Amino acid sequence: MVNHKTDMQVNREEYFSIAERCLLTPFQLDTHRLDQVFAAMQSHHIDYADLYFQHNRTEGWVLEEGIVKSGSFNIDQGVGVRALSGEKTAFAYSDDISISALHSAAKATRAIANQGNSSSARIITHNNDHHPSLYLPHDPITSITDSDKVQLLEKLERYARTLDNRIVQVLASLSGEYEVIMVIRSDGKLVADVRPLVRVSLQVIAEENGRREQGVAGGGGRFDYSYFTDEILSNYAQQAVHQAIINLSAKPAPAGTMTVVLGSGWPGILLHEAIGHGLEGDFNRKGSSAFSDRIGERVAADGVTVVDDGTLVNRRGSLTVDDEGNPAQNTVLIENGVLRGYLQDSLNARLMKQPLTGNGRRESFAHIPMPRMTNTYMLNGDKAPEEIIASVKQGLYAVNFGGGQVDITSGKFVFSAAEAYMIENGKITYPVKGATLIGNGPDVLTRVSMIGNDLSLDPGIGTCGKEGQSVPVGVGQPTMRIDGLTVGGTGN
Numbered sequence: 001m002v003n004h005k006t007d008m009q010v011n012r013e014e015y016f017s018i019a020e021r022c023l024l025t026p027f028q029l030d031t032h033r034l035d036q037v038f039a040a041m042q043s044h045h046i047d048y049a050d051l052y053f054q055h056n057r058t059e060g061w062v063l064e065e066g067i068v069k070s071g072s073f074n075i076d077q078g079v080g081v082r083a084l085s086g087e088k089t090a091f092a093y094s095d096d097i098s099i100s101a102l103h104s105a106a107k108a109t110r111a112i113a114n115q116g117n118s119s120s121a122r123i124i125t126h127n128n129d130h131h132p133s134l135y136l137p138h139d140p141i142t143s144i145t146d147s148d149k150v151q152l153l154e155k156l157e158r159y160a161r162t163l164d165n166r167i168v169q170v171l172a173s174l175s176g177e178y179e180v181i182m183v184i185r186s187d188g189k190l191v192a193d194v195r196p197l198v199r200v201s202l203q204v205i206a207e208e209n210g211r212r213e214q215g216v217a218g219g220g221g222r223f224d225y226s227y228f229t230d231e232i233l234s235n236y237a238q239q240a241v242h243q244a245i246i247n248l249s250a251k252p253a254p255a256g257t258m259t260v261v262l263g264s265g266w267p268g269i270l271l272h273e274a275i276g277h278g279l280e281g282d283f284n285r286k287g288s289s290a291f292s293d294r295i296g297e298r299v300a301a302d303g304v305t306v307v308d309d310g311t312l313v314n315r316r317g318s319l320t321v322d323d324e325g326n327p328a329q330n331t332v333l334i335e336n337g338v339l340r341g342y343l344q345d346s347l348n349a350r351l352m353k354q355p356l357t358g359n360g361r362r363e364s365f366a367h368i369p370m371p372r373m374t375n376t377y378m379l380n381g382d383k384a385p386e387e388i389i390a391s392v393k394q395g396l397y398a399v400n401f402g403g404g405q406v407d408i409t410s411g412k413f414v415f416s417a418a419e420a421y422m423i424e425n426g427k428i429t430y431p432v433k434g435a436t437l438i439g440n441g442p443d444v445l446t447r448v449s450m451i452g453n454d455l456s457l458d459p460g461i462g463t464c465g466k467e468g469q470s471v472p473v474g475v476g477q478p479t480m481r482i483d484g485l486t487v488g489g490t491g492n
Contacts, residue, residue, distance in 0.1 A: 002312060002377075002457065002476075018137060019182040019192035023053040023077070027097045031190070034102075038186050041083055041106045048346065049109070049186040052080040052323065053097065054179065054365040059141050061174045063153035080365040081105035084347055093366045134311060134318045134328075135222035137194035140176035143224035149174055152200075152228060159237035160204050164245055168212075169205035174198075176225065183325035191325035196222050197316065197472060199460065202236050206244035213433075215244030216418070219459030221314045243400065243419050246431045253420065253435035253489030259395035260437060260485040261388055261423065265456040266400060268475035271306060272376050272464070273406045274413040274441035279308075279333050279341075280359075280371040280466075281348035283408050290411035290442045291339060299339045300445030303381050306334040308343055310358055310374035316460040317375040317474035324360035324369055331357045333376075334445070343371045363469040373464060377476030381451025385479040388450045390426040396435060396487055397421045397428055411441035414488075436488035444482060452479030 024030060034051065041049050055077040062070045078095035079102065092105035144152075153172040160170050177197040184190050199220030206213050217239035221227065262270065283289035291299065300306075310328030312318045319328045324346050332340050344352070345360030348371055361372035389397065397420060404415035417435040421428045457476035464473040 002309075002455065012133065015137060015192040015194050016190075018194050019053070019180050022055040022180045023097065023182050027099075029097070029099060033099055034184055037099075037102045037106050040103060041081075041110060042186065044110045046083045046085045046110075046186075047350075049081075049083045050324065051102070051184040052082070052362070052365050053182040053184070054078060054080075056180075056364065057141055057178045059176050061149050061153060063150070063157060063172045065169065066154070066157060068150055068153075076364065078365040079105070080362070080367070081109055082368060083109035087351060089347065089368060091368045095366075132320075134320050135196060135314050138196040138224040139178045140196050140198045140224040141178055143226060149225070152225070152233070155230070156200065156202055156233050156237060159234050160202065160241055163237060163241045164206065166206045166208050166245065166248070167204050167241060168207045171203045173201045174225075181323065183321070183323070185325055189325055191321050193320050195319070196224060198223065198225055198227065199316075200228055200233070200236065201461070202240045204240045204244050206241070206248055208248050211248060213244050213247035213250075215240040215242065215247070217243070217459075218461055221316050221460040222318060223314050246419060247433050250431040250433035252491030253396070253417075253432035253487065254422075254491040255487060255489040257484055257486050259392050259423075260482045260487065261392060261395060261397045262477065262480045262482065263397070263399040264385070264452065264454045264479050265476060266458040266461070267398060268377050268458065268477035269401050269404065269462065270413070270415055270437065270444075271378055271477060272373060272462070272473065272475045273404050273415070274411065274439070274444060275306060275334075276308070276373045276376045277406060277408055277466070278411055278441055279339075279343055280373070281342045281344040281352060281354070282371050284342050285348050285352050288409050290409065290440075291342075294339050295341060297339055298337050299442055300334050300337040301448040302337050303451050304334055304337050304445055304448050305332070305379040306376065307332050307379065308357070308359065308373050308376045312375050312457075312474070315375050315457065315474050316462060316472045317373070319358070319361075319374060322358045322360045322369075323362045326356050326358045326360065328358040328374060331359070337445075343373060345369050345371045361471050363471060367469050370467065370469070372466060372471055373473050375457065375474035375476070377455065377457060377474070378451070378478065378480070380453050380455045380478050381480075383450045383452050383479075385452045385454050388452055388479050388481050389423060389428060391450060391481065392423045393425060395423045396432070397423050398435065398437065406441065411443070412439070413441060414438050432489070432491065434490050438486040438488055444485065447482045447484055448480055449483050450481035454478050
């Protein structure tokens with residue numbers, strides 16, 4: 001189910017009010033004083049500049065064997081100052097939000113600018129361009145009491161242990177984040193956003209006849225802890241326990257080239273890693289992606305349409321505005337097998353003379369923005385999942401994935417399956433473990449032969465790393481058949 005953007009009942013001025021209260025007022029800052037910072041930066045010629053203010057509060061709770069083993073709470077705030085001139089970027093940041101720190105950072109960024117040829121900054125004005133809110137400005141951390149948070153984790157553990165007496169260890173964790181950002185730009189725009197984020201994770205260990213196997217589950221999104229109802233927690237417990245118990249009886253996965261059926265939802269992480277990163281604008285501008293200079297070319301089989309959509313309501317990877325203050329979009333990357341575009345931030349869009357896509361993201365005020373994915377998924381085809389399974393004489397059915405990695409330049413990837421089964425004569429037979437999928441991103445999409453009609457998104461667990469920066473993301477896909485994929489395994 002994909003829930004596209006809708007107007008939530010919230011006044012966008014509330015976001016400005018919260019941001020000003022968190023980020024400007026305590027430090028005696030206002031738009032007049034910030035205008036002065038831009039004026040100082042633009043006494044030398046630069047193409048663009050921005051200030052990125054951020055206030056971030058996070059917490060984490062871990063329950064292991066019925067005991068709260070750790071609890072953490074952190075507050076981080078600061079401002080990043082960036083100036084662009086041609087292809088050059090100057091960046092400075094400070095965890096001291098003060099007018100003196102801003103002037104010092106601004107002075108540092110002028111080093112890249114050409115002497116003389118001063119340019120003027122526009123007067124700063126509130127501007128959210130009537131963007132619909134994709135999430136409410138909740139503060140998850142204060143949404144329930146600390147004792148309620150512990151009880152939530154205890155309940156999750158209890159659900160897991162009562163499902164099967166072979167569960168010998170349970171680790172449950174809860175995390176919440178309240179992030180307030182304000183972007184102030186040299187073109188006069190001032191944009192604010194308030195971003196809640198929560199996640200619950202469950203890890204169980206099952207043991208039988210001396211063999212131990214793991215199962216994991218969880219989820220979350222941009223809302224508060226009230227999302228985690230008894231029904232949702234019970235579902236997480238069932239998923240984790242099922243995975244662990246299934247793997248107790250799993251046989252070693254065979255190795256070789258075979259047909260692979262990917263399940264819906266989280267297996268879309270393969271698309272994210274093998275395809276998505278290669279379609280980020282910076283890699284393509286530099287010519288280091290396997291997809292460079294291929295817009296308009298066929299890169300996938302007929303029927304394969306992949307989008308990056310930051311406009312989904314309450315999703316982990318969604319953003320009302322990106323970290324440069326541009327509205328998130330639904331960007332078609334591959335349409336019916338043809339490459340249509342790349343993901344862009346403002347720098348790469350300008351240098352590549354391509355439209356902005358609202359994909360400028362950064363981990364924090366201490367990092368520069370770069371093109372990053374939001375929610376990346378493949379659209380539905382016309383086949384029932386049962387029909388896809390029935391079409392396979394001998395192959396692998398990968399339901400869930402663990403880790404994976406990709407080489408952007410070559411497109412080569414390796415993924416490990418956390419839950420997988422053999423398909424024999426059109427039927428799912430026995431579980432296997434130790435299966436790894438090995439392939440090449442641009443090649444694998446040409447091997448897609450059947451696409452299901454059961455598109456689903458991941459439960460809200462994705463985190464993406466790039467150049468040392470981590471950001472929350474979403475993935476998804478329908479059930480999909482890929483022919484001739486290399487599977488690594490230890491079985492016969």
